[in-house]
Amino acid sequence: MESFLKDAAHPSRDTMDRIRRVFIQSLQLNLSEEDFSYEANLDESVGLDSVAVLDFVAALEKEFGVEFEPEMLTIESVRNLKELAAYLDERTARRDPGAAQPR
Amino acid sequence: MECRQKGYTVVVEATPGMTTPEASRAPFPASTAASPPWVTANDLLWLLYLYPFRLVARLLPRWILYGIGRISNPMVQFHARRTKAKAAPWIAQACHTTPARARQIASQSLSNTMFRTLDALLLARPSSDKMLCCTAMDGFQNLESALARGKGVILLTGHFCANRNALRYLAAKGYRALSVHNRVPPNHAEGRFGRLFLKPRAVALQKSANSDQVYVEDPGCSLSILRRLRAGGLVCIQIDGREGPTVPEQLFLGLPWRIRSGIFELIRVSDCAVVPMLSLGHSSGFQIRFDPMLAIHPASSREAFVAANLPQFLTVVENQIVENPQEWRLWNHF
Numbered sequence: 001m002e003s004f005l006k007d008a009a010h011p012s013r014d015t016m017d018r019i020r021r022v023f024i025q026s027l028q029l030n031l032s033e034e035d036f037s038y039e040a041n042l043d044e045s046v047g048l049d050s051v052a053v054l055d056f057v058a059a060l061e062k063e064f065g066v067e068f069e070p071e072m073l074t075i076e077s078v079r080n081l082k083e084l085a086a087y088l089d090e091r092t093a094r095r096d097p098g099a100a101q102p103r
Numbered sequence: 104m105e106c107r108q109k110g111y112t113v114v115v116e117a118t119p120g121m122t123t124p125e126a127s128r129a130p131f132p133a134s135t136a137a138s139p140p141w142v143t144a145n146d147l148l149w150l151l152y153l154y155p156f157r158l159v160a161r162l163l164p165r166w167i168l169y170g171i172g173r174i175s176n177p178m179v180q181f182h183a184r185r186t187k188a189k190a191a192p193w194i195a196q197a198c199h200t201t202p203a204r205a206r207q208i209a210s211q212s213l214s215n216t217m218f219r220t221l222d223a224l225l226l227a228r229p230s231s232d233k234m235l236c237c238t239a240m241d242g243f244q245n246l247e248s249a250l251a252r253g254k255g256v257i258l259l260t261g262h263f264c265a266n267r268n269a270l271r272y273l274a275a276k277g278y279r280a281l282s283v284h285n286r287v288p289p290n291h292a293e294g295r296f297g298r299l300f301l302k303p304r305a306v307a308l309q310k311s312a313n314s315d316q317v318y319v320e321d322p323g324c325s326l327s328i329l330r331r332l333r334a335g336g337l338v339c340i341q342i343d344g345r346e347g348p349t350v351p352e353q354l355f356l357g358l359p360w361r362i363r364s365g366i367f368e369l370i371r372v373s374d375c376a377v378v379p380m381l382s383l384g385h386s387s388g389f390q391i392r393f394d395p396m397l398a399i400h401p402a403s404s405r406e407a408f409v410a411a412n413l414p415q416f417l418t419v420v421e422n423q424i425v426e427n428p429q430e431w432r433l434w435n436h437f
Contacts, residue, residue: 043322048322049322050319050321050322050323050324050325050326050365051325051365051368052322053322053323053325053326054325054326054329054365054368054369054372055368057326057329057372058368058371058372061372067333070330070333070334073326073327073329073330073333074323074326074327074330075321075322075323075326076323078326
């Protein structure tokens with residue numbers, strides 16, 4: 001978990017965009033991606049309940065083809081866009097070692 | 104910002120708390136008074152329970168505590184007479200029994216609920232695990248074979264009086280189960296004093312009786328459950344909470360019932376096993392039964408998954424209740 005936190009300052013912008021899109025779609029929000037700043041927490045403007053969080057995580061797992069590790073299954077881990085993107089970058093890189101990471 | 108969120112919330116237990124005759128006067132389902140009084144009789148009873156009685160109970164042996172319970176029982180039964188009178192026709196209809204037997208069941212259920220409340224005081228003691236006396240455990244192989252799948256197990260049950268004893272006993276044996284609750288159980292008999300001052304204390308006592316629990320009000324609740332399931336662990340779900348405007352009303356024990364559907368999404372995401380669990384009795388002697396794993400029917404959508412699986416979940420719990428109606432503690436709750 002520490003390894004991706006080190007890269008949290010520079011996660012892939014593409015990954016952050018995909019996360020924002022998944023967030024909006026999975027929660028069926030009438031919002032655009034631009035409504036969510038890269039610097040802000042995802043739940044800053046939208047109240048999340050327990051099932052919404054589960055929907056979001058399930059949708060992320062489907063989108064990125066990974067399964068969240070148990071220590072990442074906390075509300076704190078999934079609300080911060082940058083950290084979440086860094087984690088997913090790290091997980092997808094681990095799954096596909098040859099894949100280039102767009103910045 | 105305008106947003107539209109799906110209209111359902113996760114799981115599970117509507118922990119009923121403090122029922123008095125005042126609750127029985129509320130329409131069914133009970134409605135919340137717009138402006139409750141400052142203090143009710145219910146508040147005073149809970150004040151006694153949570154402070155002097157709880158402190159004294161730390162020192163008393165179980166047989167004295169139970170003796171006090173038996174002495175208090177006629178008073179409790181009298182206090183709840185309207186609630187019981189209201190529950191009896193429902194019990195008679197749901198359990199296909201006579202009105203006289205239904206009244207008896209209502210009284211026994213109330214009495215068992217009271218002993219459950221006393222057991223909570225025992226479970227809050229540091230050495231409480233030694234006081235739990237499990238007299239029989241049936242179908243343990245069903246639990247072990249479900250755990251062997253490695254994807255976690257949901258223990259499916261209803262609001263039975265012995266659940267907390269069973270979970271604490273299982274935890275002491277190395278089978279910890281995460282229990283899911285409402286932090287603020289609905290109680291239509293409480294006043295403002297109860298709501299502001301006593302309820303947090305009651306929640307703290309509940310937590311000390313079983314610390315391995317999560318609250319549905321917490322946004323991280325479903326992730327905590329998923330984390331436990333993915334670690335191959337146990338989660339206990341009481342599916343018969345009546346608080347979810349989430350799926351179309353189902354008939355449960357002959358009444359329209361709103362079941363929260365979050366559990367089904369967790370099952371879909373985690374692919375965990377579901378094992379019906381039934382626990383009966385008091386801390387001085389209780390039994391636990393595990394039935395074979397339920398066959399989960401896959402479906403393409405969330406709604407189809409709920410539709411495919413909810414009926415068998417409800418049937419399982421209905422059968423548990425009808426077979427042991429005196430152990431179910433929601434008869435007198437509404």
